Amino acid sequence: MAKPTSDRHQSPFRITCRELVVRPENKKEVPVIREVVREAFHPMPFSTGREWKLVEEIRQSPGYLPSLSLVALCDGMLVGHSIISLIEIEDKKKPHNALVLGPVSILPDFQRRGIGQELIRIGIVAAKRMPLPAMVVVGDPAYYSRFGFEPAVPRNIHMPFGFDEEDYLQVLELKKGALKGVQGVIKFPPSFFDEKGDLL
Template structure:
């Protein structure tokens, strides 16, 4: 059985890791991962409170890639997760298969210690071994640029009509020159939407 996450507000100080292990998630860890995501996003003003549902819906979809669904264990305790899954970029000529990064979650007591960065770095390295050209993410420009992401709009890659997060849409080449000829509109799979049709 997977170890439980630390209790909320375990310490007034940020926790440290003597040993950090990043690896693919195990099915037995699903309940713990759910709580990590809930706690990680709870303080964030932009959170929908549904990020854990997104991860679980992706896990049940055809876009789920087990080798790119990662967890971070600090001294044997699961404190973070990241998900990379499939989507399409549609243009008038043809769809382009791509990857999407997110959500990435780290328990509040363990944030700002490089754990999220390590999850992303290892996830990107694993994605580069797959036969897919590009990865997209919707998030903070300054944060994700350190991993090589760049704004997507200048590359003629856009969010679906009606979504106002376009300024946060970023793209990363997984193979040199892979973005050449790739343009169009992001097509999120059904797993990314709630019953009302809103992004989770």
């Protein structure tokens, strides 16, 4: 498989995929995925520059779900990656197992081609086969609402530590009525934090 490269002078409007394949990642693709995630977030003003590390920490954690870590291949070239992993929503009574979407990474020259949407759509379809009530994401509500995500705070689901990102916290019910009685604070696993305790 060709290693992905990004020609900054190439117009993205000239890039089209004759064949787009979305499937679970394999171990041999880890180095390529690392570079895809780095390049995808490099131009983003909100990027921490550590999204690649978050993906690799999740991959080494108990919350890693191989069937929900997906790659997108454009004519055989790996151009995108998404990961869905396990988290908990904790209330005073008990923890509720749930899923979290992200990061979703597309090489800059292949963005705005619907590749990210296809990764998310296929990931959600696979997630709905699991016996879990919900998936959360922190991202642009205008974008993620198209997949059925809705604001989490009105459902009394909150970010930990009072993060300012609560306006971007959204939740998707994976089965009808599955969120009934599910509320509380998102508990991210240790793989989501650096050595200082900050989210990656």
